[in-house]
Structures are given as C-alpha cells and as structure tokens.
Amino acid sequence: MDKKPMYEGKAKKMYTTENPDEMLVYFKDDATAFNGGKKGTILNKGILNNKISTFFFQLLGQHGIPHHFIRTVSDREMLVKALKILQVEVVVRNIAAGSLAKRIGWEEGTKLPTTVVEMYYKNDELGDPLINASHIKAMGLASEEQVKRMEEYAVKINSILTDYLKDKKIELIDFKLEFGLYHGEVILGDEISPDTCRFWDSETKQKLDKDRFRRDLGDVEGAYQEILYRLTGEKFS
Ligand code: UDP
Secondary structure, three states: OOOEEEEEOOOEEEEEOOOOOEEEEEEOOEEEEOOOOEEEEOOOHHHHHHHHHHHHHHHHHHOOOOEOEEEEEEOOEEEEEOOEEEEEEEEEEEEOOHHHHHHHOOOOOOEEEEEEEEEEEOOHHHOOOEEOHHHHHHHOOOOHHHHHHHHHHHHHHHHHHHHHHHHOOEEEEEEEEEEEEEOOEEEEOOOOOOOOEEEEEOOOOOEOOOHHHHOOOOOHHHHHHHHHHHHHOOOOO
C-alpha cells in the first residue's frame, strides 16, 4: 500500500493512501492523560485497541450506525473512510464519573436518572472545553442538522453498547465519540476502546479502562486484555 504520513496524534497515526477516499489508521501504545500532562506507554495497547475498535464498529454497523471502518490491515492498522472530522467531541454518560462528577459535585458512581450528552470543542490548546449547540453554531463547527444527527447517533450508540455490554458483565459508565463528514454525510469516526470509554465490571465495579493509567491503579494492560476477552473470547498475552 502506498501510504504517506499525514498526521500524528496522541494515540494514533494517520496515513493517506493512493485512494483519496481512504485512510490508514495506526494504533500506538502511547498513552496520555490530563490533556497531555501525563505520558506513558501501555504495552500492546495499539494492538488491543485496533481489535476492540474493530469489534465495536462492526457491532454498530450491524445496528445501522454508519462508521468509517473498512477493514483490518495489520495488528495495529485499520483502513478507514477519509472523513473531514468535525471539531466536536461528543460524550455520553450513564453514571457520573470523571470531569462530570467533579463539575456537578456528585459522587463518582452515582447513576444519572437520564442519559447525559455533552459536546466539547476539540482543541488541545484550550483543553477541550465544554460547549453547547449554540456555541457550535456560532463557531461554525457544525450545522444545527449535523449536531442533531450526532446527538441522535450518540444516544442510539449508547443503547446498543449498553445492552451488548450488560451480557458481558460490563457496565458502560461513559464514552467519547468523534464524527466526521464523508461526502456530506455525518458518520462515526475515531475509535471506541478502553482509551475512550469507562468500563466497570458490573459486579465488582473494578475499572477496566484508561482510568487505571490516569489514576495509577496498576495492571492497565490486563484491563485492556480483559475487555477484548469479554467481547471476543480472544485471550491476548
Ligand atoms: N474522553 C476521551 N477523550 C478526551 C476526554 C474524555 O476519550 O479527550 C472520554 C473518557 O475516557 C471518558 C469520557 O470521555 O470515558 C468522559 O470523560 P471526562 O469528561 O470525565 O474526562 P476525564 O475524566 O477523562 O478528564
């Protein structure tokens, strides 16, 4: 494949391909937290997140959610549709945790009586500030219709994932999505992995996600492996 480096992010590298409609994503082991304030490596994270994201994109595709995944290229690479990423991060929350628990003063682990959908401005220099639909419109980040579409997909994705994960004894606390435009249509991009979701064991409430890295809880690799195992039955070591 004739790939050319295009962009290197905190957890992934993007390459253009000979087809302008397709891009290659390379998943790295690098881990960052607190807007780049904490840096580290999670052994084999790139391989695990490539597999886990692939699983979730395929699951969502089966339920009618349009996404960028095309096919697996190698253990760390997936071919995706080349999107024009909207500079908005959509966060969906079922249980108060992380920044929301802090912002509204609720104890982490408190169930939210209704699902919360939030939008953040994707801008590292500003630390990804919380914004609303009115800011998005004023800033020209997306049209009103595109915002509605992202919200609609986010809520539907939440119910698909929550239902699926329940059987795997995983509680979906919250997660972040990114959307982009592909020939004018809003479709799901980025990744869905323990880097971008909070997963708790339903019974023990053990954290099985990047909070183990953020909060120095130990056995970060084991948590990512456990998620892959519960989703696919694959034992990775
Ligand atoms: N999240 C993410 N990337 C970000 C910020 C948040 O993937 O830049 C995910 C995070 O893993 C969690 C959810 O979005 O699943 C909500 O994160 P929160 O706002 O609580 O922020 P954090 O506690 O990570 O600072």
